[in-house]
Amino acid sequence: MxxxxxxxxxxxxxxxxxxxxxxxKELSDIEIxxxxxxxxxxxxxxxxxFGFYKDKKLTGxxxxxxxxxxxNIFHSDSDAFIxxxxxxxxxRISKLNSKEVDIxxxxxxxxEKRKLxxxxxxxxxxxxxxxxxxxxxxxxxxxxxxxxxxxxxxMGTTGEKIIRLIxxxxxxxxxxxxxxxxxxxxxxxxxxxxxxxxxxxxxVDDGLKILDKIYSKEFYCVAVRxxxxxxxxxxxxxxxxxxxxxxxxxxxxxxxWTIY
Numbered sequence: 001m002x003x004x005x006x007x008x009x010x011x012x013x014x015x016x017x018x019x020x021x022x023x024x025k026e027l028s029d030i031e032i033x034x035x036x037x038x039x040x041x042x043x044x045x046x047x048x049x050f051g052f053y054k055d056k057k058l059t060g061x062x063x064x065x066x067x068x069x070x071x072n073i074f075h076s077d078s079d080a081f082i083x084x085x086x087x088x089x090x091x092r093i094s095k096l097n098s099k100e101v102d103i104x105x106x107x108x109x110x111x112e113k114r115k116l117x118x119x120x121x122x123x124x125x126x127x128x129x130x131x132x133x134x135x136x137x138x139x140x141x142x143x144x145x146x147x148x149x150x151x152x153x154x155m156g157t158t159g160e161k162i163i164r165l166i167x168x169x170x171x172x173x174x175x176x177x178x179x180x181x182x183x184x185x186x187x188x189x190x191x192x193x194x195x196x197x198x199x200x201x202x203x204v205d206d207g208l209k210i211l212d213k214i215y216s217k218e219f220y221c222v223a224v225r226x227x228x229x230x231x232x233x234x235x236x237x238x239x240x241x242x243x244x245x246x247x248x249x250x251x252x253x254x255x256x257w258t259i260y
Contacts, residue, residue, distance in 0.1 A: 029224065030073065030233040033102055038080065039073060041066040042087040042101035046177035048202035049257030050107050050220075058084055061253050065124060065222070065244055066105040072240040088176055089156035093118065096225060103237065107196065109158055109218035119226050121237045123219035124245065129162050130197040132185065135209045139192060142215065145170035149191040152181040159194040162215045178203065202257070 033039045043062050044051040050062040063084070070082040085101050092108065095101050096118065109127065110120045133139050142162075145151045146169045153159045155174040163170055173190055175181045182203045184190045193200065196218075200210055222237050224230040244250060 026229065028229045028232050029102060029227070030236060033073060033233070038083050039066075039070050040083045040085055040100070040102045041070075042092055042095050042104040042106050043084050044088065044092075044106045045086045046088075046179050047107050047196075047199050049253070050199065051105075052202075061125070061250065061257075062105040062107065064249065064253060065241065066103075068244050068249070069103070069105075069222070069237055069240040072236055072243075089154050090176065092156075093223075096223060099225075102224075103233070104223040106223075107199065107220055108223045109196075110221045111158065111218070114223075117226055118223045119230055119234055121222040121224075121234060122241055123221050124241050124250070125198070125220040126217060127196040127198045127220060128217050129159055129194065129215040130200065130213065131211050131215075132182070132193045132195070132200045132203070132208055133191065133211060134185065134188075135207050137191065137209075140211070141213050142167045142170070142192075142194070145192065150189070152184045152190040152193045154178055154181055154195060157195065158216065158218055159196070163194055166215065182208070 027035070043058070043066060045053055045058060047060070049060050051058065051060045053059070066084070067077070067079075067082060071077050074081040085095065087095050087101070087104065087106050092104050092106050093114075096104050107127075110123070114120075131142060139149070143166065145167045150171045150173055151163060151167070152173045152175055153163055154177060160174070163172060173184060175184070178195060178199055181193045181195065185193050186207065194215070197210060204210060222241070224234050224237070
């Protein structure tokens with residue numbers, strides 16, 4: 001009987017040890033990226049000066065920050081180590097969580113609701129929520145739209161949340177891009193556009209103006225999946241952003257694209 005018990009003990013112990021040895025350690029996000037040979041970054045292409053096309057080339061502040069992260073991971077400035085995937089305000093979070101992209105560098109502002117489903121880097125830019133109107137407009141603030149007018153906003157942005165809070169009765173026209181929103185304003189199809197002032201500033205011309213009233217202040221960060229596997233990647237991202245800011249690479253870009 002004793003021999004039988006000893007045999008069973010050895011048998012199940014062997015199975016347990018063998019089984020454990022077959023369980024592969026799950027790779028972290030940064031290990032997956034390194035093994036793949038490039039990082040996949042979700043960026044926007046409709047949000048100058050952060051992500052937009054110039055001379056048929058994707059460019060902007062977010063693009064440069066993404067490249068600095070890739071360079072830090074692979075110790076090379078070659079574009080071969082980065083792949084850009086265009087995202088929108090509506091689909092960027094789903095593309096991150098479905099692992100279509102590794103990170104988001106897409107004018108992603110941090111807030112408490114988003115922190116429940118994503119992790120964020122240190123901030124790299126501060127933006128304000130403001131309203132753009134036509135230059136001859138007499139509109140002074142958002143409360144005007146509680147009783148009249150039509151207001152455009154890019155769906156999925158914090159601007160939408162601000163409008164629903166301050167002007168809950170507004171006749172809201174939801175669009176996918178800032179380009180669409182501003183075109184509606186130019187064509188007299190809406191009376192105002194709410195959004196990030198740094199992006200709206202890129203569309204200002206002789207017929208449009210941005211009102212001074214600030215409705216909220218928010219900070220752009222890089223977003224990663226909320227997981228222990230993302231911790232090492234987030235550390236690299238933070239180091240990259242800190243270096244980007246310390247080396248004052250951001251200031252020339254702000255001047256180049258004349259923000260504010």
